[in-house]
Amino acid sequence: MNASTKEDAARPAFGAVLVDHMAVAAYGTGAWAPFEIRPTEAIPMHPGAHVLHYASSCFEGFKAYRGPDGQVNVFRMDRHIERLRQSARALALPVPGTEQLDQMIRALIDRTRRSVPDAPGALYLRPLLFGTMAAIGGAATPPTEALLIVIASPVWDYFEGGAKPLRIFVDDQHQRTAPHLGEVKAGANYAAAIGQTVIARQQHGADQVLFCPQGQVQETGAANFVLLRDRHLLTRSLDSTFLHGVTRDSLLTIARDEGYRVEERNFDVAEMLAWVSTGEAALAGTAAVLAGVGTLIHGEEEHRVGDGAVGPITQNLRSQLVDIQQGRVEDRFGWLTPV
The missing domain is CATH 3.30.470.10 (Aminotransferase class 4, branched-chain amino acid transferase, N-terminal domain)
Structure with a gap:
């Protein structure tokens, strides 16, 4: 060690x-x-x-x-x-x-x-x-x-074991919370996701659950979800069903500033699984910052994301965000409040 x-x-x-x-x-x-x-x-x-x-x-x-x-x-x-x-x-x-x-x-x-x-x-x-x-x-x-x-x-690190590719279970049968309260950071919303997360961990060794009610990709129990490839970022468009993440907004702002094509729209599980065969997926949130996904589990089938490692686009965007947060580069968006 x-x-x-x-x-x-x-x-x-x-x-x-x-x-x-x-x-x-x-x-x-x-x-x-x-x-x-x-x-x-x-x-x-x-x-x-x-x-x-x-x-x-x-x-x-x-x-x-x-x-x-x-x-x-x-x-x-x-x-x-x-x-x-x-x-x-x-x-x-x-x-x-x-x-x-x-x-x-x-x-x-x-x-x-x-x-x-x-x-x-x-x-x-x-x-x-x-x-x-x-x-x-x-x-x-x-x-x-x-x-x-x-x-x-x-x-320090949110996920036990530090930066590693995450295993995410895709749940297309349940909603994370009541649709009209998804954008509220309520304790009850997190409680509603715990049961499904425990089951996914026990049955599939998953780190988190990606909720996709009616097959539409939404968010995990504790973070927003993004897809990445070739200077292209895709994430669900904002609505009342999920939390409007501040880290998500920061990530999209950096990506746009770097010349990425940023899409905010609804997409389904089938499109997501096709994307990750050659692209990347990540979770965005205050605790996790930007955490790369290595495996998506849908039903009983495992889908490797890219080569199964944390992808270079995820690493680059995460580094840019963390450098701003930690004061190592210019705060070009005015996000830091000195205390």
Whole structure:
């Protein structure tokens, strides 16, 4: 085992370790109270809390990076803040203000700045909003009390074992979530995908499930899906059925800037399988960044993606995105917020 492998093995699993403080704000009587920075610890929860019965919860996930000069920058913080606010509106939760979220995130990073790892690590930031109103008869009533918490975790690779070609099970029988809520980053959406992911892992050794209801390619349980070949990128066009990923948007922006033909449209499983015989496939998301797919499993048949390795186009686009995130090249799109 070489030094790099030993170092990777010593790192905690993605999200397993939290920093020692968190930012907390409570909503009640029609207003948000000032936030506090508190030690990271268990929070009291009434057994009748709205979130425990009716899943009134949404969250965000994004990263702060320490650049070569030591400066800590948050990647596309404004987009993630706005998406959390959109999710809150969709779930009829109290909507936190943009300035409030900005201040909470900055205050937490400042308090735990020493926990931001050097590259290739990052500090993963997780704002979490949920209904706390104690009323088990509130199935049709939005919560009038809520809690907003920002926690953080030093992270490295999302998939166990680091960068390797992924095995993806193609599920054309199930939907990841309710079609009108797919673009909401709700905890319930992720819960809905866990069962199918566990089955695919047990039966096929899959890392993730690509949901393709009625044979139309959509997204995996935790990331958007893209196809790549010969300066050509194909991904599903945005609609309400799946999450509008910030990493997806960043990837498409870089590809267009590099002269790629970028297509956003619906496509089916048959077209996808034909594409990957000579092309590439990848998952795009904050946690995974851009992770190459080596095998697609459809039914009982395995389809190798290209030569089965992480493809050169995937590697190139990932490197360009990571270089911007980690401050190694010019931030030509204005995506970094110094904190």
